[in-house]
Amino acid sequence: RLGWGALAKLLSDTSPEVKQQALGSVKAVCRAEGAELPASMIDAVVVPVYQSLKDKNTAVRTVAERAMLHLLCLYSGMEAAESAAGRLKEADQVGVLEYCKRTVAKGVDACAASDEE
DSSP states (O other): OOOHHHHHHHHTOSOHHHHHHHHHHHHHHHHSTTOOOOGGGHHHHHHHHHHHTTOSSHHHHHHHHHHHHHHHHHTTSSHHHHHHHTTSOHHHHHHHHHHHHHHHHTOHHHHHHHHTO
16 A cells, blocks of 8 residues: 555656656545545645646646645645645745635535546
C-alpha cells in the first residue's frame, strides 16, 4: 500500500503523467471511507497539490483542482490549507487561502459532484 510520504514525493515529480496519477491518488484516498491525512503530512501533500493548480499542463491542473477539493472536503474546511499556507512562499499564501475559501464556499455538494467525475 502506498503511503502518504511516497505519494507526496510523486506529487513533485517532473513528469506530467506521474503527477496526474499522484493527484488522482490523492483524490481517491480522500474519498475512501475513514481516510485521514496525518498532521505531519499536511504540508507535504497540500503544498504540491496547490502548486499543481498552476502547472503548465492543463490535465495536471484539472486533476489538481479535484484533489484539492477532496483534501478540503476531507477536513471539512480550511484547517489543512491554513496549516500549509504558512509554509508557502509569501506570494502563494494568499492565493492558496483564497482558492480554498472559494472552494469551501461551494460546500459539501461540490465534493459529491466531483465524485461523479
